[in-house]
Amino acid sequence: MKWLRTAASLVGCLFATLAGTAAVAETGVTDTSILLGMSSPFSGPNGAYGQEMRETISAYFDQVNKAGGVGGRKLELVALDDGYETDRAVANTRALIDDKKVFALLGFYGSSPTTAAMEVFSAAKVPLIGTISGADSLRTPVNRYMFNVRASYAQETEAIVTQLVSLGLTNIAVFYQNDGFGKSGLDGVIAALKKHKLTPSAVGTVERNSVDVSKAVQAISKVGAQAVVMVTLYKPTAEFVRQMRKIDQNPQFMTLSPVGADLLVQELGNDARGIGISQVMPYPWNEATPVVREYQRLMGKQQAKYSYYGIEAYITAKLLVETLRKQGKDLTREKLVTTLESLGNYDLGGYRVGFSPNDHGGSRYVDLTVIGSGGRVLR
Structure with missing residues (x-):
């Protein structure tokens, strides 16, 4: 009978050990590494956006790894190209979760792609930290696994409209991209104008990943707009400004943060001077x-x-790393979510983010800038 008790004890210990291992083991986490996933455009007309993000995230992860990683674990990034196409972003998200087995996601790009991908990563209970989008579809209702790091398009457009109206401008048109990004920005402009008892004097649109802006130029030039709010990315923005100026239409051009000031300057050269841009991050030259x-x-x-x-x-990568460190050795996706939700008003070094179970907005920070001579971005 003694050997039976011994065997039972050994089996019990084995099950306890396996149960303990299962409790701490999480997909994408080993004793030596943490695997993280990213989907953004690295090719196509908007590939430069994703390339800038990937370069920075990779450099930061390398820096963290050289300093010992996170709790002795090295950070590994799997970055997939979606070309700013919704179906590819969704496919990438599935691949990152199901095939690559990442622990968490970061650095996605675009309103429509991220909104569609959200169905995939939220069903899998895999958190995404940071996407280049201010769309309401990523904020309301609150999704437990979607954490925004930037202000919303409604907050950007309100800052722009308030500035224009304060200058006495009331004939304000809108040029927007026909997708989730553009439509969210258009809604924001309409709502902001309504507060001043105004409506857009004209509206023009362009398809995503296109620079065919002729119809928009025709519609907006008819009203002689004093200002045009452009909810578009850098290539259609540049083409719209070129064509408007070619027919001697010189309103105050304003655009939102996703345009990428440096890329717009590269595309337009000196013709970018005077374009106003709302920004949702600290001035990177300060x-x-x-x-x-x-x-x-x-x-x-x-x-x-x-x-x-x-x-x-x-900032996105730093937020993720600091949140991972707060969890200690036992990393789980659910602990990542609850840790983020408990941050409150968290200072990342002059830029604050805040989350709670009822608010994953992250930030309300908006700054207005203008492109000056030599392509410099001025505050």
């Missing part, structure tokens, strides 16, 4: 802000490497 100093040290002393997309990628 060394007085601690998180900006960190970002600049990471990217080196070449100012040409600094960008708003870069600083957003850095």
